[in-house]
Amino acid sequence: MPKIHQKKIVWLLCATILSSQPVFAQDAAKPETNNTPAAVAAVPQKITGFTLDDAIAKALLQSPRLKGFNSGVSAAKGEERQAGAWVNPEVGVEAENVAGQGAYKGFDSAEVTYGVTQEITIGGKISAREGIAGKGVEIASLEAQGAALDVIRDVTSAYADVVAAEENVRLATEQKELAEDVLKSVSVRVGAAAAPLIQKSRAEVERSTATIALDKAIRERDITRKKLASLMGEEAFTLPLDTTAFFAITKPELPALEEKLKANPDILKLNSSLEQSKARLDLEQANAIPDPRLSVGVRDFRDSGDQAFLVGVSLPIPVFNANRGNIEKARSDVSRAELDNRQMVLDVGAELTSAHERMQNAYVQAETLKTEILPSADKAFRLAREGYGSGRFPYLEVLDAQRSLFGVKQQRIEAIREFHSAKAQVERLTAIHLGSIKNTGQTHVE
Numbered sequence: 001m002p003k004i005h006q007k008k009i010v011w012l013l014c015a016t017i018l019s020s021q022p023v024f025a026q027d028a029a030k031p032e033t034n035n036t037p038a039a040v041a042a043v044p045q046k047i048t049g050f051t052l053d054d055a056i057a058k059a060l061l062q063s064p065r066l067k068g069f070n071s072g073v074s075a076a077k078g079e080e081r082q083a084g085a086w087v088n089p090e091v092g093v094e095a096e097n098v099a100g101q102g103a104y105k106g107f108d109s110a111e112v113t114y115g116v117t118q119e120i121t122i123g124g125k126i127s128a129r130e131g132i133a134g135k136g137v138e139i140a141s142l143e144a145q146g147a148a149l150d151v152i153r154d155v156t157s158a159y160a161d162v163v164a165a166e167e168n169v170r171l172a173t174e175q176k177e178l179a180e181d182v183l184k185s186v187s188v189r190v191g192a193a194a195a196p197l198i199q200k201s202r203a204e205v206e207r208s209t210a211t212i213a214l215d216k217a218i219r220e221r222d223i224t225r226k227k228l229a230s231l232m233g234e235e236a237f238t239l240p241l242d243t244t245a246f247f248a249i250t251k252p253e254l255p256a257l258e259e260k261l262k263a264n265p266d267i268l269k270l271n272s273s274l275e276q277s278k279a280r281l282d283l284e285q286a287n288a289i290p291d292p293r294l295s296v297g298v299r300d301f302r303d304s305g306d307q308a309f310l311v312g313v314s315l316p317i318p319v320f321n322a323n324r325g326n327i328e329k330a331r332s333d334v335s336r337a338e339l340d341n342r343q344m345v346l347d348v349g350a351e352l353t354s355a356h357e358r359m360q361n362a363y364v365q366a367e368t369l370k371t372e373i374l375p376s377a378d379k380a381f382r383l384a385r386e387g388y389g390s391g392r393f394p395y396l397e398v399l400d401a402q403r404s405l406f407g408v409k410q411q412r413i414e415a416i417r418e419f420h421s422a423k424a425q426v427e428r429l430t431a432i433h434l435g436s437i438k439n440t441g442q443t444h445v446e
Contacts, residue, residue, distance in 0.1 A: 049239065049243075050241050051241075051242045051245070052155075052159045052245055055155050055159050056151075056155050056156070058233075059152075059155045059231050059232045060437070062233030063151050063232070065147060065151065066147055069144040072140045073141055076133070076136045076140035076141075077137055080133035080137050082133070083133035087118075087291075089118040090116070090117040090118075092115050092297075093114055095111070096111040096113075097111050098110045107302065108303055109302060110302045112300045112302065113299045114300070115296060116296055116297065117293055118294050118295075119291050119294075120292050121291050122289060122292070123287075123289040124282065125283060125286045125287065125291075128280075131275075131276075131279035132280055135275050135276035135279060142268050145265040145434060145437060146269065149265065149428050149431060149433060149434065150428065151231065153427065153428040154231050155231050155232070156420065156424035157424045158231055160417050160420035162221070162241060163241055163243050164414065164416070165220050165225075166221055168413060169214070169218055169221050171217075171406060171409055171410060171413075172214040172216075172218075176210040176213075179203070179210040182203055183200070183204060183207050186199050186200050202396075202399065249363060249366060250363075251363055252359045257429075260432070261345075261349065261352065263431040263434060264429060264431050265431060265434070266348065267341075267348060270340060270341045273337055274334070274338060277330070277334045278334055281330040281331055284327045284329075284330040285327055285330075287326065288318065288324075289318075290317070292313055292315045293315075294313055295310070295312040295313070296309075296310070297309070298310065348429060351429060352429045355425040359419055359423050359426060362416070362422060363419055365411075365415040366415035366416050369412040374409065377405045378405055380401045380404065380405075381398075383401075384397045384400075384401035384402075385398055385401075
């Protein structure tokens with residue numbers, strides 16, 4: 001083959017390879033003024049889909065879990081109303097001297113007594129029961145608040161999972177398109193005897209691998225969407241998501257977060273549980289004093305036609321049962337509640353520190369990948385493709401650079417997803433969204 005003709009073929013191959021470079025590689029080389037994920041954090045973006053706030057609002061409105069907790073609050077209020085009720089009075093009728101012999105034959109000499117008996121609750125039992133039930137309402141309300149905060153945390157994390165899955169689908173699609181494009185380029189070089197046949201086989205394997213990766217990414221996206229739908233109380237969710245907030249991460253601060261733990265409904269619930277256990281101790285101590293029974297009635301003497309009033313009082317003697325066992329149990333429950341409170345505060349504080357550290361690490365990783373590693377990986381890939389087109393680099397260099405570039409992009413998406421997951425946990429522990437929950441009126445709060 002003449003040398004001039006060979007040069008034309010080489011130049012044609014170079015032009016084909018360079019002109020077929022995929023869009024995502026070109027975007028990474030542009031300034032941070034485009035709509036790529038790397039630029040979103042620096043440039044304000046318009047909301048273009050279903051937002052996180054929309055998902056949270058829908059979940060608070062439709063979540064079956066929250067409705068169940070609200071029913072628990074109603075049940076506790078019913079128990080509180082019942083706690084102040086007195087024991088019902090007893091009405092009795094008693095007949096004496098009937099169906100006997102002689103003068104007491106038949107009913108003529110009968111003495112019939114009509115009476116009412118009422119048990120008088122003393123010793124502060126009713127007030128103790130009302131205290132227990134009142135704390136029960138507080139506990140149920142705090143549980144409802146905690147459940148609402150759990151829903152917000154879970155929806156926030158699930159929303160980030162869906163956005164990350166959507167981005168992974170986009171990356172997998174680009175990777176497949178790139179693999180197909182590279183396969184075309186390699187096929188041209190192999191056809192022109194400028195590259196060995198094994199490079200074409202490797203390119204075909206890479207294309208098949210990219211196709212499998214895309215199918216996996218699509219399935220994982222569908223799974224995350226199903227989870228988000230279930231948190232919102234729906235069967236399915238197909239609306240496009242707004243990704244602006246996902247990429248707009250900010251450096252986490254630690255402005256006395258431990259002080260905000262005092263607003264955590266879980267800790268407040270433990271305090272109410274401690275007060276409830278003390279009220280139970282008061283009730284058991286009051287139960288050691290028996291309640292008297294007061295009886296009032298009228299006796300009718302049938303033989304003389306006279307009537308007389310009856311008044312009686314009965315009081316159990318606490319000889320065999322002074323309720324000591326229940327008092328001891330209630331006192332131990334108070335001690336246990338105090339110890340549980342201390343441990344809970346320590347555990348929540350440690351969990352907050354861990355979540356904040358996860359959030360900090362994820363932020364540093366995402367920013368490092370964006371500003372340092374991603375530009376280098378993109379540059380290495382472009383140089384490898386250009387070098388391969390001019391015959392200076394083997395195909396393996398292009399393949400390694402391609403895998404490194406997509407690996408870095410996937411790592412950045414995963415780091416941002418981890419950031420939002422940790423942030424959601426920090427916000428849950430510090431009850432940041434508690435005010436918005438009360439304002440919406442979606443849960444029974446006191």
